[in-house]
Amino acid sequence: MLEYRPVDCDSGQSVPADFVDKKMIYKGTGSGGTGAGWGWFVYSGSQFYYAVPGAGPAGEVATCVELAAKGGITFEVKRGASLQPFAGAKALQFDLRPGAPPPAPAGANAPLLKLFVLNDETQSFCNAEALTADLANGSSPLPGGWRRYTLPFAALRCDYTGALPEEVDRVDFQNPATDSSVAFCLTNFAILH
Secondary structure, X not given: OOOOOOEOOOOOOEOOOOOOOXXXXXXXXOOOEEOOOEEEEEEEEEEEEEEEOOOOOOOOOEEEEEXXXXXXXXXXXXXXXXXXXXXXXXXXXXXXXXXXXXXOOOOOOOOOOEEEEEEOOOOEEOOOOEEHHHHHHHOEEOHHHOEXXXXXXXXXXXXXXXXXXXXXXXXXXXXXXXXXXEEEEXXXXXXXX
C-alpha cells in the first residue's frame, strides 16, 4: 500500500504533518526554495522565478522577481500561526541583490523594499515596518552585487494581542513605490534565535 507522509526535501527524513522550519524561510542550499511548511507567492509581479539555480552569492539557489508598484513577495506558514514560526525570534537575515533574473546589473543600486510581518488569518500587522534602505548601513557585501541584511525582530514591534511573535505567520517584501517597478533576487532568508 502506498503511504503519503511529509518529508524534508533535502534529507528525505520524515517530519511531523504540522512541521514548519523555524530557522530557514527560504534556503539557497540543497534543493533550495522555501523551508518545510512555508509557502511563497507573488502579487503584482511581472516576472517571478521561484528557484533560479546558481543565482545566489555563492552559486546557490535564489528567488528572483520583478514587482510592479505596490507589488510584493509573500512567505507564509501554510498551516497558520499555531505553529509559531517567529516565537523567540531575535532577527531576520536575508541576502538580497538588484536585478532579476541573473546576472545582476553592473552598478545597480540596492533594491528599495518594505518588509513587514503579520498574522495572516486575522490580518493583524506588527506595529512597524522596515525599509531595506534603513538597513543598508549595517549590511555586509557579498560576491556578485549581493548584500546580507539583518533586521532585529524587536524593531518590527510585534507587541499586541493578535500580532505577538508567537502569533504572526507571514512576512512580505513589498515595493513601496507608487509609480515604478523593482527587480531583485533573494536567498538565505533565515529566522535567527
